[in-house]
Amino acid sequence: MASNAQMLSNPAASIRCAASARLRAPGAGELRPPAGRLTTWAGVLDLWRHLEATRWDIACVTDHFMPNNKEREGTTLEGWSTLAALSALVPRLRVGTIVLGNTYRHPAVVAKMAAQVDIISGGRLLLGLGSGWQQNEHEAYGIPFYTMRERLERLDEACQVIRSLWTERRATFKGRFYQLSDAPLEPKPVQTPHPELMIGGGGAAHHRQEGRRRGARRHHRQAHGPPRRRRP
16 A cells, blocks of 8 residues: 555645645645555554544545556555544544545445445545556456446446445346346445545546536545535
8 A cells, every 4th residue: 555545635625635645734845654654554543643633634545456566566455444444543534535446346345345434434434436447456366457438337337336225225226237136235324315426537528427427526636525414
């Protein structure tokens, strides 16, 4: 996890991606964690507790299994399990993903995992989801790396699957890539009508496709949106 705690926002500001683990706050310059700090659980927990104490708004994990380099060398923490633990140990920050690769998991599994993290965090989850891009990672682990068009079409269906499971008592979906048949998801997320979805990617056509169809907010350099309500 070379940057597995990377989406950070200072109070009352828009969400920004802090590249290469650089954290920014007004008038504070840059905070550069020591080399290797974000490749250990202790380092990540220490950083998130610092963000909590200094009143940052949100922190997110990335979703990769290995570094994006030719040698495939380096330590990478698994994002979902890390996020679940952090959401229980850091009580105020909003928590999220920037962004999940849709090719790595069936969207019904993502919906269930996300609902549980929203419950653990008390309704603080922002779910960032993208089509998947790191080809060498797919090749290393034998995960199909579809064409760009198919990855975007799969992402389109995945968002519909996730939202239907979050909001419907029983979800049925008949897509080209994903199917649900009277599928339950209990317990539901804390946030209503559901946790906020943020679509990651680049290009105007990509943003129009994803944002128009689902009301999800988009992430390229910035993302904006109101907080979600919590279930009683």
